[in-house]
Amino acid sequence: MREAEDAPAEFILLAGFLGSGKTTLLTEWLRLPEAADTAVIVNEAGQIDVDGAVIAAEGTLPLALLSNGCVCCSLTNDLVFTVENLLRQRQEAGGAPFRRIILECSGLSRPGPILRSLGPLAPHGLRVRVVATCDAAQAAERAAHFEEFAAQIAAADTVVFTKLDQTPPEAALALVESINPLATTVLEADCARRALAAFTAPPGRPSALPEGEAGAHPRVSVLLARFTSEASWEDRMDWLENLAAFAGDRLLRVKGFLHPPEQPGLAVLVQGVGTLFSPMVPMPRGPRTPEALVVILRDLELEAVRQMTPDAPAWISRLSGNRLHCAGTD
Numbered sequence: 216m217r218e219a220e221d222a223p224a225e226f227i228l229l230a231g232f233l234g235s236g237k238t239t240l241l242t243e244w245l246r247l248p249e250a251a252d253t254a255v256i257v258n259e260a261g262q263i264d265v266d267g268a269v270i271a272a273e274g275t276l277p278l279a280l281l282s283n284g285c286v287c288c289s290l291t292n293d294l295v296f297t298v299e300n301l302l303r304q305r306q307e308a309g310g311a312p313f314r315r316i317i318l319e320c321s322g323l324s325r326p327g328p329i330l331r332s333l334g335p336l337a338p339h340g341l342r343v344r345v346v347a348t349c350d351a352a353q354a355a356e357r358a359a360h361f362e363e364f365a366a367q368i369a370a371a372d373t374v375v376f377t378k379l380d381q382t383p384p385e386a387a388l389a390l391v392e393s394i395n396p397l398a399t400t401v402l403e404a405d406c407a408r409r410a411l412a413a414f415t416a417p418p419g420r421p422s423a424l425p426e427g428e429a430g431a432h433p434r435v436s437v438l439l440a441r442f443t444s445e446a447s448w449e450d451r452m453d454w455l456e457n458l459a460a461f462a463g464d465r466l467l468r469v470k471g472f473l474h475p476p477e478q479p480g481l482a483v484l485v486q487g488v489g490t491l492f493s494p495m496v497p498m499p500r501g502p503r504t505p506e507a508l509v510v511i512l513r514d515l516e517l518e519a520v521r522q523m524t525p526d527a528p529a530w531i532s533r534l535s536g537n538r539l540h541c542a543g544t545d
């Protein structure tokens with residue numbers, strides 16, 4: 216579908232639960248020619264900017280980061296400032312106006328407060344749209360435990376199903392339609408076609424309705440794991456294996472970088488959703504790829520994880536300065 220040259224730029228809020236495939240969808244999009252004139256803002260809730268490093272590896276695109284907090288509760292002013300900065304820098308550089316600014320939200324953020332915070336951007340005439348990813352394999356479990364899941368789906372103009380290679384989509388589709396019968400759904404196994412459908416879908420509702428419920432999650436812990444200088448590669452793998460076995464379905468997400476001691480220039484991207492780990496991806500070691508793993512758990516506290524393997528050459532701490540979810544009301 217060709218877009219009119221003078222169509223207003225879009226502000227796309229890319230929501231979706233932890234590990235549901237937001238970054239993957241976005242990187243697929245950035246590889247397409249249609250993605251020219253896209254700017255990206257990444258809201259990584261912790262100190263480790265994994266998504267930013269993965270997206271930056273796609274090339275030189277205007278990329279801004281909102282880190283150390285959740286954009287739906289603590290960073291709404293920063294968001295307006297960041298968008299205005301991107302627009303101004305583009306104008307000052309004499310570049311063509313952006314067609315799209317995509318905000319990748321952290322996985323537990325709720326679209327409602329973010330949409331409401333966009334008021335000061337009204338003079339820019341951006342058309343706002345919410346795209347939510349839904350992991351077809353995990354939808355029922357997420358819906359049962361996390362109201363953020365329902366808030367994300369309910370706010371979406373477009374719901375994009377992911378992990379269709381792992382599970383048939385019917386149950387997740389029925390669930391999503393029961394939460395938000397108005398959303399356009401994208402059920403596309405091919406990654407490029409899925410990304411194209413996600414980010415160029417015709418506008419449905421003019422803007423999404425903010426959801427009402429508050430979403431504190433005292434049951435979620437966000438921890439940071441680091442390894443000592445004596446730790447071998449096997450120690451790191453053992454620790455991860457133990458974690459998956461110990462936490463079971465209480466393990467929601469692992470992501471971060473490991474540094475193989477034998478390979479000084481190399482960092483390895485580690486991605487786990489639940490206890491399922493993707494093949495590790497090698498990346499150059501550098502300031503964007505520090506060695507640390509963000510571990511997100513349900514119903515498991517720091518002390519329990521430390522006690523899991525008290526002698527492991529690892530430091531486990533709470534992620535400081537982090538608020539993955541809203542504790543307040545709207």
Ligand SMILES: Nc1nc2c(ncn2[C@@H]2O[C@H](COP(=O)(O)OP(=O)(O)OP(=O)(O)O)[C@@H](O)[C@H]2O)c(=O)[nH]1
Pocket residue numbers: 231232233234235236237238239240266321322348377378379380381468470486487488492493
């Ligand atoms: N098999 C399969 N794996 C996928 C698909 N989409 C994403 N993944 C994998 O799922 C994991 C999480 O994907 P991400 O794109 O990082 O998910 P995210 O929503 O950005 O994660 P957070 O930022 O932590 O909330 C990665 O290991 C991806 O490779 C898919 O359609 N099929």
